[in-house]
Amino acid sequence: MITVDGVQVKLDGEKNLLEVISKAGINLPTFCYLSELSVYGACRMCMVDADGHLVPACSTPPVDGMNIKTNTDRIRKIRRTIIELLLANHDRECTSCERNGSCKLQAIAYQLGIDKVRFPQATMESPVDASSPSIVRNPNKCILCGDCVRMCREVQGMGVLDFQFRGSKAAVGPAFCKPLAEVDCTNCGQCVQVCPTGALSVKNDVPEVWAVLSEPDTFPVIQVAPAVRVALGEAFGLGKGKEVTGKIAAALRRLGFKRVFDTVFSADLTAVEETHELLGRLKDGGPFPLFTSCCPAWVKMLEMHYREYLGNLSSCMSPQQMLGSLIKNCLCEDVSREGKKVVVVSAMPCTAKKFEIRRAQFEESKPVDLVLTTSELARMIKEAGIDFEALEEAEFDEPFGTITGGGLLFGATGGVAEAVLRTAAVMLADEDAMKKIVFDEVRGLEGIREAEVTLAGNKLKVCIVNGLGNARKLLEQIKRGEKHYHVVEVMACPGGCAGGGGQPISQDPCVKKARISKIIGIDSAMKLRLPPENPAVKETYRRWLGEPGSQRAHECLHTWYGPRKRIAGESIAITGDETAKLSKGLKPVDVEVCVGTGCYLKGSYDVLKKLMENVNSNPDLVGRVNLKATFCLEHCDQGVSARINGKIVVGITPENVLEVLGKALKEA
């Protein structure tokens, strides 16, 4: 038993005082306490009086018999002072801030009745980092709560952001103060979701979309992802997990889009193509597991950190890119009759989709031109003055507007796996599974889930992962040979796309669950639930693609992956600067050996050692060979690599390196 402001509260295994206090009906203000992250105790907003001592409620374990006071003069004064100090160090341009209205600092300052700040305003001169296509970082708005740091490290397993410097100079940012675009950020946007202020926000592409809409020579087309329809309503105060599919279609037409297509249709198509790929691998004996490729943050993580598994990724484009590709490759003849340029916009719950459209693979074809997150779409609708709630429901456009429940499930963790299983049931003609439709075994919210499903006598081991940190855990287990699966579905964001980085920001921890159960609810009420039975999918194959997995399907709907450098930066010089003096008329040879993780683990240091020994024991080479250790040449899958006079050489070992060097010297 604990007394909270005179109320008796029974202890029931609560981890900290904060939980006990909230059970007593008191909501303490907090910045750095998020239930899914570790307890940090940095913001000091939750200070309470425990038997006369001031303690932070979030990091104090409850003890039987404690007497807690949360609302004394002293505590109110402390809280107000903290907020005032934070505000003095915060860029208070609230009216022009992305987070105006959803800012926690703003809300708590109002809640505590702050009417003036007694401290002089600190100068706000840190440059804003807008290098990333997905996320904008404004250090002048950072209150150093560390939520993003812990989200990125603990949940996403990346550690892109960390604290740096200290005291009054302390800041949060990427390594070496580099711009986000030059480090190994996956663009997942979970940091934006937990940031209490506008220090981290989604890159705003609304002006670009308005420009497209008002351009007379364009034919603007939009597609809407599954998870958008269960979240957009939140931005209009319609409550959590409300379905607004019909209103979205209506609103988008009012905004000026000429066609409104459904990404769920291309999710159905993805399920068909991916299942075809899976069944092909079952026949050929691998490679297993087949990793899903719908999530661009996951794909980028794999390209940067686990290059050895790139061959396991499904070659399918994500549903967003598939639909864009279909519109531009196949449908253009139909819709561009007006003689205008088709521009494809997509509305996504995701910040990484903004990065995906800029991948080198899509540079020429540009299946999708612009990406709006759910939040950005809400802003456009608001800016246009549309009364969203009063909109009459409308339908999506054909030929890419008919959907099945299977494709819809792509919006939540486990959904891609379930859609693939449903498709496999049809393709393998498993009557029982087709009748049953639902695969309960892959559903849930846990970070890593396993299931074994038998379809027409084929045993399929399936694993579902959400959260990139969990994906890493699983990859390590697979690497050690402890786990074997046929299919692994990965969604980078906790909860899957429903909890995506571009969704409306909410302080309510139950919001993700509400969105997910809505998606599942819509599916269960649908008539069409098996992706291959989608008439629009069948028609697409008939008209344009032929069979699943056909050559035309591959040209249109599949892509490729490649190793990706994690961090931009200089090389380490391993020879001195006497080159010019000693070159004796001979051309110098630049040898840059990769010491990025992939090559480093394969022994690039031994290669370098061999080279150093050789150069040192050979006076002719001193000054002629320019030796450097460099970070990642993006050929990680082919053994130790080096760049010799600008040319990439792979598969270098300590045994063959002298031969390689000799050849380069001769050529020079």
Added chain:
Amino acid sequence: MTTEEVQRKFTKLNEILDKHEHKPSNLVAILQDVQAEYRYLPEEVMSYIATDLQIPASTVFGVATFYAQFSLRPKGKTIIRVCNGTACHVRGSQNVRYAIMQKLGLKEGQDTTDDMQFTVETVSCLGACGLAPVVMIGDEVYGQTTPETMQVIMDQLLAKGRKSDDQDHQ
């Protein structure tokens, strides 16, 4: 730098990582040893350490910028630390610092001599307040300094430096 020097450093870097068993928990010790070798922490070397320890580069950078002992810019061969703790400050450590800066030809805001021989740092407390104002040159402690005694000490130091340079050349 000559090839020999550069390679010695790079080999040493790898020896340091071996010595500390490639353990992330030894990061501070690794950075100390590396700084002793390079006289600062070059960015690419920190990336290399992060790769070796399999930790995010942001963690290495966070630690390197947290502790005042680490420098991200090249430091001089000899480090002169002038204490500016309360005791030293009230006994005139600022004037001692000016005298040193003047002798080395350093402008305000510049802490390392152009020839990379000396770096002057201000530190918060050397724990020898009874000897205030205190100056450390390398590992040697000088107590109860004044601008005048510092000038003499600096002259000796500079003369010695020149002599050893001559010897190097011979």
